[in-house]
Amino acid sequence: MNPTDIGTLRREPVPRPPSQEEDPWNAAAPLVRAAQSGDLMALNDLLDLLTPYVSRLCRPIALTDSADAVQESLIAVFQGLPRLKDPRALYAWVRTITVREAVRIARRTEHETPVGEFADLAFSGGRDSGPEIAADVRDVLRRLPSEHRAVLVLRELEGLDESSASRLLNVSRGTVKSRLHRARHNFRKAWAR
Structure with missing residues (x-):
């Protein structure tokens, strides 16, 4: 290899797995900002991030109606997303909405x-x-x-x-x-x- 070939070789960046120290909720802040500005791909990525967490909270509260509680919670989250001022507060904000929706759904049909x-x-x-x-x-x-x-x-x-x-x-x-x-x-x- 001669010295002129060195500039033509490009080394692809090696994707690094997220470290365990990285908080996925802090990493979600750019997604929140992008979704708030109308980016549909960011909105979809945010949905993928939030759905397992919302489901984990709804299942033990709403039990047989947990699917409805998850759906209602996610609808409430995405309707309120434009009003979320601090994207780093996403975790606590989603938890608040989810628990309240799960309790509301559970009360509606509870025996x-x-x-x-x-x-x-x-x-x-x-x-x-x-x-x-x-x-x-x-x-x-x-x-x-x-x-x-x-x-x-x-x-x-x-x-x-x-x-x-x-x-x-x-x-x-x-x-x-x-x-x-x-x-x-x-x-x-x-x-x-």
Whole structure:
């Protein structure tokens, strides 16, 4: 190879996988800005990013209506997207909308079982297999009021403190504490049977 050939060779950049330190929500900020300015590809990429997260929040709250809750949440998110001032706040903003929509959908069609009827709950004998445990957990959750499921999701899955959960659910901190206490108590009681 002679020195004049060096300039003609181009080395393709090696795509690097995203590092684990990179926060996908911070990486979403440019997508939010592009989507807000009308970029349909960015809107589609944002939908791909948000759908699994929204689904993860809706499933334990809205249970059998989780597909409706996901759809309503995503519609609300994308209708409100032009008003989102700080794209880095996307995560908390989407969580707030999603939990509120999931609770609203769950209340609309919910058939709650009073706590006294937990005695009728039949579990499979062995809880060592994943699908059986998941079915048992889902069955217990189904019997809790939607407000209790929402508090459990925010505290146990999302790791929010009581103050943050109370702001998100638009209830007092004491209400969050009492709902969480009752939800955990009723879950344990049903699970032990």
